Amino acid sequence: MSPHTNYMKAEDRRAATVDIVVALAAEKNPSEISTTDIAKKMGVTQGALFKYFPTKDAIVQAVIQWIADKLLSRIERAAQAETSPIAVIEAIFFAHIRFVSEYPGAPRMLFSELQRKQASVPKQIATTLLKSYSLRLQQLLENGKTQGLVRADLDTKAAAGLLIGMIQGLVMQSLLVDNIKLMHIEAPKVFAIYRHGIEA
Numbered sequence: 452m453s454p455h456t457n458y459m460k461a462e463d464r465r466a467a468t469v470d471i472v473v474a475l476a477a478e479k480n481p482s483e484i485s486t487t488d489i490a491k492k493m494g495v496t497q498g499a500l501f502k503y504f505p506t507k508d509a510i511v512q513a514v515i516q517w518i519a520d521k522l523l524s525r526i527e528r529a530a531q532a533e534t535s536p537i538a539v540i541e542a543i544f545f546a547h548i549r550f551v552s553e554y555p556g557a558p559r560m561l562f563s564e565l566q567r568k569q570a571s572v573p574k575q576i577a578t579t580l581l582k583s584y585s586l587r588l589q590q591l592l593e594n595g596k597t598q599g600l601v602r603a604d605l606d607t608k609a610a611a612g613l614l615i616g617m618i619q620g621l622v623m624q625s626l627l628v629d630n631i632k633l634m635h636i637e638a639p640k641v642f643a644i645y646r647h648g649i650e651a
Contacts, residue, residue: 464503465513467493472514476556481563486510508571515564515573518557519580525550526587536595537650540588540614541642547618548638555631558622585611592649602651610649617641 471492475484486507490500504510529546533539551558564577588611595601621641625633 461503468500468503468510469514469517472510473518473554473556473560476559476563477554478556481556481560508573511560511564512573512576514560515576518554518560519576521554522547522550522557522580523583526584530587530591535600536591536598537600537646540591540595541646543588543591544614544618544642544645545638548621548634551618551622552631552634555626558619559626562619581615584615588614595649599651601649605649614645617645 468489471489472484475481475488475492486497486500489510490497493500504513525546526543529542530539533542561577561580564571564573565581567574585608589607592601592605592607592610596603596605596607621634621637624637625631
């Protein structure tokens with residue numbers, strides 16, 4: 452750890468904490484990540500860590516918010532590069548795959564929060580992310596219908612959920628065999644089947 456770490460600004464310290472937690476989540480179950488693990492990885496004491504985050508839940512909330520913001524930003528950037536609704540959906544799909552490849556701890560953090568039985572702010576952020584994502588896809592599919600590119604009888608809500616589920620499935624398969632590159636191999640095949648199912 453650089454000696455300059457001890458003199459980081461509060462905002463930079465919080466950002467560094469988020470980065471560390473996402474990295475740790477790629478290596479172990481997010482629910483098992485302790486503040487001791489985080490502080491050790493950062494090269495600081497737990498006391499120093501709690502100067503920037505009052506509780507572990509506050510850390511998790513910052514991490515989930517970062518994931519949501521980062522993923523939605525990637526999706527929107529990918530969407531702007533295309534014009535056809537189906538091309539936009541494809542761009543979003545592969546942008547999401549690239550995001551997970553870059554931050555494999557991100558989906559593990561989201562899954563961990565969504566599986567919580569009790570309500571929490573991080574779980575609400577994760578739920579809102581999925582709803583926003585789904586609505587974005589549904590709108591694209593409706594636009595595709597209007598342009599005659601998507602089947603007129605397509606259930607857009609189900610189709611949007613299926614696309615998100617496909618990504619989650621690819622992530623789970625990759626995590627099970629501990630090979631994140633597997634997603635890049637399987638993703639084009641999976642999307643080809645999806646595209647065949649939605650096109651007019």
